[in-house]
Amino acid sequence: MVTTTNIGEMKSKSNLIATYLIIGGLVIAAMMVFGILMLLAQGGVLDLPPAAFYQFLTIHGTGMIGGAALAASAVMWYFLSNYVELSKKIFQLNLVLSLIGVVMVVIGVFSFKYASAWTFLYPLPALSGGAWGTTGALLYLVGMLILGVGFLLLYIDTGRAIIKKYGSLGKGLGWDVISGKKAEKNAPSPTVVASTMVTIVNVSALTAGATVLIMNIINVVNPAFTFDPLLAKNLTYAFGHIFANSIIYMGVIAVYEILPRYTNRPWKSNRPFLIAWTMSTAFTLVIYTHHMLMDSVMPKWMLIMGQVLSYANGLPVLVITAYGALMIVYKSGIKWDMASGLIFLSMFGWVVGVVPAIVDATIVVNHVMHNTKWVPGHFHMYMGLGAVVMIFGFIYYLSKIDSNLQTNGLDKFGFISYTLGIISVSVGFLISGALSTPRRWATHFPEWMAPAVFGAIGGVLAVVALAIFIIHFIRYTKVRGTTGSDRIEKKLA
Template identity: 20%
Template sequence: MSPLGASDSPARAPASPAQASGGRFGRGAEPPSEQRLASAFIAVALVALFGGVVTGALQALEHAGVNLYPWVAPLIKSYYHGLSLHGVLNVLVWTTFFICGFLPFIAARALATPLASPKLGWLTFWLMTAGLVLAAVPLVGNAATVMFTFYPPLRAHWAFYVGLTLVVAGTWLVTLNLALTWRAWRAANPGTRTPLAAFMSVVTFAMWTIASLGLAAEMLFLLIPWSLGWVGGTDALLARVLFWFTGHPIVYFWLLPAYVSWYTLVPRQAGGKLFSDPLARTSFILFLVLSTPLGFHHQYTDPGIHEGWKLVHAFLTFAVFFPSLLTFFNVVASLESGARARGGTGWVAWVRRLPWGDPSVAAQVLAMFLFTFGGVGGLINASYNLNLIVHNTAWIPGHLHLTVGTAVTLSFMGITYWLVPYLRGRALWSRPLALAQVWLWFVGMTIFSHAMHRLGMLGAPRRTMLGAATYVQPGWKLLMSLVGIGGTILFLSSLLYFLNIVLTLVASRGPAPAVPEFAEALSGPEHAPAVLDRWRPWIVLAFVLIAVAYGPTLVRLAATTPLTTPGLRVW
């Protein structure tokens, strides 16, 4: 086979006069707009994450009987105010802004083509930031204590809904910019396979753009007119159906950028090669097609949706488990190739030969390990009847902290361990500190999520100020203390993380690292069926599946639901 991997494909040839001198982006030359754009997005993401972990620590301590809310009362008015901040900042802001910075950066590198429109990129950044500020004003002011799911008839201030809608609209502009960039590349490189990292980035944003239509419809037709007082009422069920149309695939929007790193960068960082490029493309196409038509598995216990359609969505949820299994195999096989190249032997013992001294690799490998349990838990959640035991219990945030809280967040942290130093032009301030941070996260999350899962099995509800609850059972007490301990360790880990990042920005003196090269593949893109490089059939198929899975229920609800439920502020 050709020794050429995705990164060394003919696409590497300079595609524009701007790059003809430098060949590829690198430091030393004037930093291209992509770098400044990525820096801006990631800076916002990191500020959000900081707010998210501080509020998270307060919740974990509350469960353990240490109620710090009276001390922070001028800023955070209640447990639920803090919880809304925690959810919105972590799962909506940290993830979205990081992704909108990281994927265009990585796609432009993979294509060796500048972003189609840096101006559009900056417009996107400012639109999303303006939306964020607009949403943050009521959120911080305790006028949007409605959690990141904002189920009506809990009614937040209109600025919260309008602001979040602007953020979503901004992500569509990222899609546009990526699509235009890909098209420019395609025009210059007819007949060449899209480099894997760029392919995955475009698929991620295409999937998200389709999936976010539900949320956009909920905002534009239900929540915004209602919060502004233009219409008298809303409907809880219709809003939830539209929310979960987006609410499950949004998890893949968070996860797939971590996969981009796991597939295209980590194998090489670990000293190996990507096992199979065609299999990686196949799994991403399947995510594009299957991510959206399965949201009812979040609504198994909702009245007003027929059991038959819930079962259909259960089937489709199990179908999307297939590309997850492909990813599991491909990524682990790639890691194994790296470990074996470094002298690893045995069936499992090769794991020890991974470059554990590299915090970027250690973070992402540990994230993958915990994600295995997150995946298993996710199957339980999706399992129709088993879901009755865990739905809306502490099990669910236990699960979410393994997926978005570790697979995504710890991976993104691992990425920033090379990306922030690269963008800043200085070495990471301390590798040992970074390694300590990564392991602390792993230990803290293991304790925290284990305790949360077990609390859920014992019947403790989620999103509840358990330390003050009137019905705490004897069996919950020890687990609630473990939540506090795990949460405290996670908070310490976060502090080490931010310390390292801030010192990298201001005090580090070493030379900047290079961006990790894209991994070559054992089985390269030339083995992939050509149909995987076409967009239209897959996007059409995605819409067809959505129409089948959602069409009848959405049409029925839209046609028969009177919008009569008034809004309430009960916090």
């Protein structure tokens, strides 16, 4: 029953969701501009001092991961709150802490020249060779800590709510169904399963991240305090790898929720689905060691494990989701519009982006491709054409079910322009990688320049498209609530 109080509650919930999405979208768009400027500099078109390039690199990496995680957490929160009781206060607090963190990071990078890249690898924050000082490092590190604490609180809350409803996180992953104690038809929904996975991996990631940030902060304040660089690197990549990965696992909830509404077919958690998610939970936690392959002092078994499991990491969930998406759409008479189109595109981007990642995880290839632009090549594909497209699909979905706002030819143009744009950015990187162009170099030899310029043109297409998506969404927030919620399902199928 829809009462006036829960209409008010729904409105304020979707206000908060909209704020998350608009901020996330604007951050991603702004970071794309820095991406384009970096490519133009590498392509020899723009005369950018190397120090500025590294500041751009730092803000781009930090802002993309932060902005996309923020928006993706709104997707997760929106759907998860239909199953469990989440705290709106915590969700608000996370937004406030994120904004404080972002402001500090931006000031640290642009006013105080901080440029360690978003990986802030110890002891770089304290040892800049004069490129930046203590203030810049502290602003950045403390800003990241505040951001991290906000997200940590959010995932502690999702964990609390899941445990309260389902009994334990294991049950949230459906372990009692896997073991046969509970019938498949009573399994937790895909949204709950994915949210449980994200809760587990991100609480671990953020705890590791907070630990190493605090150690770095003490080291910056008092350089006499040092700690084991190998431990620091492990903690840093445990944080960075897992947190960045979790974006796609939050975004995929949009796929699980939106495709069934468009096809009138349920997306059920069956046993293979649950097993795949449990496998990906375990793998995601341990494979950050693929960032340590050059650290010969690491225990060999850890490196081998990292290498082998990296192949397998996202694969179970990817395969089960891609297959599920194809099955649910097949002969369903689905209506293709912006939301369903973007959701389908995101599956394509994810699958295609994983292929060069798997190629790179092969040791013989890794010997050649390691630290070349091949690496940003694959992650721009599955982040740019996969993870964030799930978010864009969600914003078109929301504006469709909750208003009478129509999409038009401009939105379609945006769809095509975005697809071509990100493919060009990624292909530009992959070609650079194949030419053995190193990643993270401000200056390129002339023979490395052409793919960078090509990528920059693709970047412009992508940023124009994203502007169209954001304008559509902002227009929606102005006319929100012009459709009754009871008409929702009819409108889609």
